[in-house]
Amino acid sequence: MNSGVVFPRPNPKVLADDGDELRFCSTCAFSQACLAEGMDKSALMDLHVLVEHVGPLHAGDHVFREGDPFEAIAAVRAGTVKTCTVDPEGREQVLGFHLPGEVIGLNAIHGDRYPCNAVALDTVMLCRFSFPRIAMLATRLPNLQQQLFRLMSRDIGVASLFAGNHSADERMAAFLVSFSRRLAERGFSPRRFQLTMSRTDIANYLRQAPETVSRVLRRFEQSKLVSIKQRDVEILDMPRLEAMALAVLRH
Amino acid sequence: MNSGVVFPRPNPKVLADDGDELRFCSTCAFSQACLAEGMDKSALMDLHVLVEHVGPLHAGDHVFREGDPFEAIAAVRAGTVKTCTVDPEGREQVLGFHLPGEVIGLNAIHGDRYPCNAVALDTVMLCRFSFPRIAMLATRLPNLQQQLFRLMSRDIGVASLFAGNHSADERMAAFLVSFSRRLAERGFSPRRFQLTMSRTDIANYLRQAPETVSRVLRRFEQSKLVSIKQRDVEILDMPRLEAMALAVLRH
DNA sequence: CGCAGATTTGATGATTCTCAAGCATGGTGG
DNA sequence: CCACCATGCTTGAGAATCATCAAATCTGCG
Numbered sequence A, B: 001m002n003s004g005v006v007f008p009r010p011n012p013k014v015l016a017d018d019g020d021e022l023r024f025c026s027t028c029a030f031s032q033a034c035l036a037e038g039m040d041k042s043a044l045m046d047l048h049v050l051v052e053h054v055g056p057l058h059a060g061d062h063v064f065r066e067g068d069p070f071e072a073i074a075a076v077r078a079g080t081v082k083t084c085t086v087d088p089e090g091r092e093q094v095l096g097f098h099l100p101g102e103v104i105g106l107n108a109i110h111g112d113r114y115p116c117n118a119v120a121l122d123t124v125m126l127c128r129f130s131f132p133r134i135a136m137l138a139t140r141l142p143n144l145q146q147q148l149f150r151l152m153s154r155d156i157g158v159a160s161l162f163a164g165n166h167s168a169d170e171r172m173a174a175f176l177v178s179f180s181r182r183l184a185e186r187g188f189s190p191r192r193f194q195l196t197m198s199r200t201d202i203a204n205y206l207r208q209a210p211e212t213v214s215r216v217l218r219r220f221e222q223s224k225l226v227s228i229k230q231r232d233v234e235i236l237d238m239p240r241l242e243a244m245a246l247a248v249l250r251h
Numbered sequence C: 001c002g003c004a005g006a007t008t009t010g011a012t013g014a015t016t017c018t019c020a021a022g023c024a025t026g027g028t029g030g
Numbered sequence D: 001c002c003a004c005c006a007t008g009c010t011t012g013a014g015a016a017t018c019a020t021c022a023a024a025t026c027t028g029c030g
Helices: A021-025 A029-036 A041-050 A131-140 A142-159 A168-185 A199-205 A210-222 A238-249 B021-025 B029-036 B041-050 B131-140 B142-159 B168-185 B199-205 B210-222 B238-249
Strands: A051-057 A062-064 A072-078 A081-086 A092-098 A117-120 A124-130 A192-194 A226-229 A232-235 B051-057 B062-064 B072-078 B081-086 B092-098 B117-120 B124-130 B192-194 B226-229 B232-235
Touching: A041 A051, A041 A131, A041 A142, A051 A072, A072 A131, A092 A142, A092 A199, A124 A131, A131 A142, A131 B131, A131 B142, A142 B131, A142 B142, A168 A192, A168 A210, A168 A232, A168 A238, A199 A210, A210 A226, B041 B051, B041 B131, B041 B142, B051 B072, B072 B131, B092 B142, B092 B199, B124 B131, B131 B142, B168 B192, B168 B210, B168 B232, B168 B238, B199 B210, B210 B226
Parallel strands: none
Antiparallel strands: A051 A124, A062 A117, A072 A124, A081 A092, A081 A117, A192 A232, A226 A232, B051 B124, B062 B117, B072 B124, B081 B092, B081 B117, B192 B232, B226 B232
16 A cells, blocks of 8 residues: 655646646635635636646545645545544544545644644545645735635634534534535535544544444434444434534534 | 623723834734734834724623624733633533633634634733734735734644543643643743633533542642642643643644 | 632542454455 | 455443532632
């Protein structure tokens, strides 16, 4: 398995500036979001100039590593990226899972180094943005600046989502609901989806033992909240799941 | 006790544009930080124009409330501010404590409303910055923009500091060390300081029961790690405390 | 002085972790 | 094609950390 760092050296093949790139990149949710913020066509062109399409990365590939010098942020275009730290004793701490349309690396600006690892959980495609260049561009494009502010602001809130002291059931329900909603935002089905990460990763993220995750999911299944086959999830009773998650998500 | 929202209506008395304001505001750590980032004198003047000095606020006063429309960020100049949410059942969740030199409100950009309450824990002085105006200014002053990016980026990291699944002792040690370091950054003593928040607030922040906080602190005192009289803390063995906190803080 | 709120302390209990073993699953090579 | 292995997942039993409940103590303040 290739576990090298591929992020700082984007594959030249996927950077080809062929005629399809503009259309191709219009599927990049990050650009889309900027567009939605009122950026005009020429502004979008400026963005395209500094986008690098990276990938495909495969499960286990690192997007960046903790301690690497910070150079760029990236928008996930396809697949799932896990961010995590490793403490001095080698124990991993999962910080988050990042779905298509979400941006990673924003927590590296302060410190000039990535404070965590970013690892592909499946086949991942990225849009890479040199940060100095996008920041420079943002001084000319207020909408872009505003969008960057918004993205970072949201990450602050997301990071404290699971900060509370809730039960294992509540955290798991919140995890499933949150995952479902984020998928729905990008046009995926909110009822049927695949958990691309291992039980161990979920457990770590939710501050639980993997055994607890397994037991909670089984109980959810027994109470007809969800149906689970391997990593495939079908949500059967969204209202009740949302009710359980309410204490964590607050809406 | 006055528990009204004072933030959106700064006290006119402290906004007086007398000759001392420039010197006065030079004690505002936010401006200082921007200065340190290489802003020249005229840039600083631009900042001063849009600063509003707010305060003094007293213990229990709200700086802003969850749900209030987002208009401004604020730098703490003196005192301590607690940010917290309240869930549908009325249970509070403490998100953080903010010391002089730290900025609050950055998590409100996304959503256009404050996602949490901000409450003064003691006598608090603030610098208030209209966000639309400071964002506008940031397009002209790349150093200011960069500073805002940095502040938000740091908040992402801070929010996930206590995300890990650590023991009560480790979290408390990390809390004390982190508090001490942040005070030291601003020139306060890192060995002797006052915990301006209640045990209940600390407990909530660390996901513990107040009783657990009490017991952990007593054990710390018995092992000569710290000396505690009410809310006054003296750290007696910083190396050992830092060692305990290592798993949480990672440095 | 006495009251209200905060903190401490002790006893008990429950959620969750740990340890250990069994069971699927998916890929590999014979 | 099937046995085999590695990995991840599940399940059960026992243990431990930490929360809860109850009550005493302390503190600041009117």
